[in-house]
Amino acid sequence: MSIETQTLHTNGKRVLCIEDEHFISELYARALGRRGYDVDLELDGQRGLTKAQTNNYDIVLIDLMVPTIDGIEILRTLRDPAKTPQLKAKLIVITNLEQREDVRADIEKQADGYIVKAEITPSELADILDKLK
Amino acid sequence: MDNFQALRAQIRAYLIFVVLIENVLLVGGIWFVVKYLNVSLDSVALGAYGVSVIMTFIITFAAADYALIPLKAIWQAIVHLVPNESGVAAPDINKMVVGRTLVASLTAQIYQIVTVAEHSESVAFKRSSDLSANFIANNLPLPLLVLDANQTILFANTTTCTYLGRQSNDLIGQNLYSVLNMSFPSEKTLDSWLKKTKESAVTASQLWERVRLNVTDNQPTRLFDLAAYYNTDNPQHYETLLVLFDHTAQYSQDDQAIGFVALSVHELRTPLTLLRGYIEAFDEETQGKLSPELEGFVAKMNATAQQLSAFVNNILNVARVDNDQLSLQLHEEDWSEIIKSTVDMMSLRAKVRGISLVQNIADGLSTVGADRISIQEVIANLIDNAIKYSGASKEIIISTKLNGEGLIETTVQDFGVGVPSAVLPNLFTKFYRDHHNRAQIGGTGLGLYLAKAIVTAHGGNIWVDSKEGKGSTFSFTLLPYAKLAEETKNSDNKELVRSAHGWIKNHSLYRR
Numbered sequence: 001m002s003i004e005t006q007t008l009h010t011n012g013k014r015v016l017c018i019e020d021e022h023f024i025s026e027l028y029a030r031a032l033g034r035r036g037y038d039v040d041l042e043l044d045g046q047r048g049l050t051k052a053q054t055n056n057y058d059i060v061l062i063d064l065m066v067p068t069i070d071g072i073e074i075l076r077t078l079r080d081p082a083k084t085p086q087l088k089a090k091l092i093v094i095t096n097l098e099q100r101e102d103v104r105a106d107i108e109k110q111a112d113g114y115i116v117k118a119e120i121t122p123s124e125l126a127d128i129l130d131k132l133k
Numbered sequence: 134m135d136n137f138q139a140l141r142a143q144i145r146a147y148l149i150f151v152v153l154i155e156n157v158l159l160v161g162g163i164w165f166v167v168k169y170l171n172v173s174l175d176s177v178a179l180g181a182y183g184v185s186v187i188m189t190f191i192i193t194f195a196a197a198d199y200a201l202i203p204l205k206a207i208w209q210a211i212v213h214l215v216p217n218e219s220g221v222a223a224p225d226i227n228k229m230v231v232g233r234t235l236v237a238s239l240t241a242q243i244y245q246i247v248t249v250a251e252h253s254e255s256v257a258f259k260r261s262s263d264l265s266a267n268f269i270a271n272n273l274p275l276p277l278l279v280l281d282a283n284q285t286i287l288f289a290n291t292t293t294c295t296y297l298g299r300q301s302n303d304l305i306g307q308n309l310y311s312v313l314n315m316s317f318p319s320e321k322t323l324d325s326w327l328k329k330t331k332e333s334a335v336t337a338s339q340l341w342e343r344v345r346l347n348v349t350d351n352q353p354t355r356l357f358d359l360a361a362y363y364n365t366d367n368p369q370h371y372e373t374l375l376v377l378f379d380h381t382a383q384y385s386q387d388d389q390a391i392g393f394v395a396l397s398v399h400e401l402r403t404p405l406t407l408l409r410g411y412i413e414a415f416d417e418e419t420q421g422k423l424s425p426e427l428e429g430f431v432a433k434m435n436a437t438a439q440q441l442s443a444f445v446n447n448i449l450n451v452a453r454v455d456n457d458q459l460s461l462q463l464h465e466e467d468w469s470e471i472i473k474s475t476v477d478m479m480s481l482r483a484k485v486r487g488i489s490l491v492q493n494i495a496d497g498l499s500t501v502g503a504d505r506i507s508i509q510e511v512i513a514n515l516i517d518n519a520i521k522y523s524g525a526s527k528e529i530i531i532s533t534k535l536n537g538e539g540l541i542e543t544t545v546q547d548f549g550v551g552v553p554s555a556v557l558p559n560l561f562t563k564f565y566r567d568h569h570n571r572a573q574i575g576g577t578g579l580g581l582y583l584a585k586a587i588v589t590a591h592g593g594n595i596w597v598d599s600k601e602g603k604g605s606t607f608s609f610t611l612l613p614y615a616k617l618a619e620e621t622k623n624s625d626n627k628e629l630v631r632s633a634h635g636w637i638k639n640h641s642l643y644r645r
Binding site for chain 2: 021023024027030031034096117118119121122123
């Protein structure tokens with residue numbers, strides 16, 4: 001589903017946001033939409049994974065706590081060459097939790113970024129994504 | 134090393150010699166059998182092959198035994214010294230053919246190490262008995278330990294034994310660190326202090342707060358303050374005195390309290406994040422459409438939400454400090470840029486109270502070694518404090534410069550109510566520690582406690598000058614990156630720890 005936002009200009013970048021907390025995804029979609037991103041929201045882990053595997057996105061935001069398949073599993077699957085061909089998307093983990101050591105090690109190795117939701121506002125998220133190459 | 138090479142040469146020569154003999158015997162045998170016993174060359178070749186295999190086995194076994202003789206002698210020397218191992222004789226080095234010099238010098242060293250250890254233990258016991266006879270030392274109602282130059286325990290008084298639940302015989306003559314496994318709140322440990330002190334001073338003293346004694350068996354964890362007195366210049370060679378001030382009850386109560394608060398506060402994070410997000414969206418999308426008064430309300434809502442969120446972060450970070458979980462990753466950072474962005478971040482909070490933040494940043498500052506997010510919290514806490522205690526004054530000055538000691542010194546100065554001198558010494562401790570001061574200093578102690586922990590973990594110092602009615606100046610120092618890199622190079626702790634904060638690879642805005 002796509003959220004209607006006042007897009008001022010489009011920057012041609014597609015973002016997939018896998019996040020089950022509706023308020024958060026609404027805020028992110030709005031802030032990113034205003035900066036010209038084309039944002040796709042997905043509440044469910046399995047469906048999010050399938051979408052990410054289509055390689056239609058430039059950035060995938062992955063919340064760690066999502067239903068059916070959790071975020072760390074999504075990350076691992078997307079980075080496993082046997083299960084997913086090389087993606088063009090940057091994979092950014094978004095969470096509020098402090099991680100167990102093994103999970104954190106995997107995130108450090110496999111993700112392009114790790115964002116603590118409580119530490120940034122939606123427009124700061126947009127600032128960060130703007131600076132991604 | 135020369136010895137070892139000589140041994141290797143000897144063993145090589147021996148093996149070559151043996152292999153040579155084997156071949157001479159083999160060729161000779163074949164010649165003899167073919168010439169005198171009229172046997173066909175085919176059968177001889179087969180037989181010779183069999184003989185050669187058997188001889189190779191014999192030689193390998195013999196050679197292995199032979200080559201292991203030096204190792205066996207060293208092993209024998211060690212076993213010989215084990216107190217409960219009877220029946221193993223000392224190695225007889227004179228009988229050895231190979232590697233005698235090397236083995237002789239190694240076993241001599243083994244014997245010497247043990248003798249020295251036994252000697253120092255007996256010396257320790259002798260000195261200990263001197264002190265045990267001393268009425269004050271032995272009956273001081275605080276745990277007291279005396280160490281020699283090698284940090285061997287020379288004396289532990291009765292209270293120490295009770296406190297640690299150990300017999301004095303288990304302590305005296307032992308290395309301090311093998312008996313007491315202590316965690317210090319920062320990298321300035323007893324060990325590092327002693328090393329530094331030995332290089333530069335004849336006498337010195339030091340106090341550590343909140344030292345944790347890690348225990349393995351059923352002993353309860355202990356939390357205490359540790360005082361050390363160092364003196365190389367005394368005839369008895371009592372180099373270091375340690376006194377422990379137990380605060381287990383108080384500190385662990387604090388820890389539990391903050392632990393509980395942190396647990397509850399964690400639940401505030403998500404709603405607060407959302408609240409701030411919606412305020413931000415509202416603010417952005419109503420730009421220019423609201424009356425100035427309503428715009429002011431939105432700004433105040435925003436500032437208040439920021440303040441609340443900073444407070445929540447403080448509590449969570451204090452809980453991390455107390456659990457030794459606040460980990461920092463120090464990177465080379467542009468300090469003036471960090472100051473500017475933090476002041477920027479705080480400007481809304483100041484503005485809604487009519488206060489202006491003045492920046493006074495020296496030109497050409499060198500880069501610092503800092504954990505960006507944590508050090509921003511320090512500056513934010515100091516500015517937040519200054520805002521709270523500005524009273525009627527409307528200006529806060531944030532300055533940074535290279536000080537006389539070559540450190541980057543940053544000050545946050547307000548012209549507000551100031552701090553009563555009675556409260557000053559407790560300013561950097563946790564707010565609920567001293568209930569009498571609670572009313573006077575409110576919640577600020579928490580932020581300052583955290584600021585101190587973060588600055589200390591960076592290798593810097595933090596302090597305050599204040600006059601009641603005139604205002605306060607909080608200052609802290611950071612190491613220039615070059616200096617930190619130099620120190621890190623010389624320390625064992627090269628891998629600076631990770632943090633729970635977010636990061637983006639190859640990204641300067643956020644982290645990494």
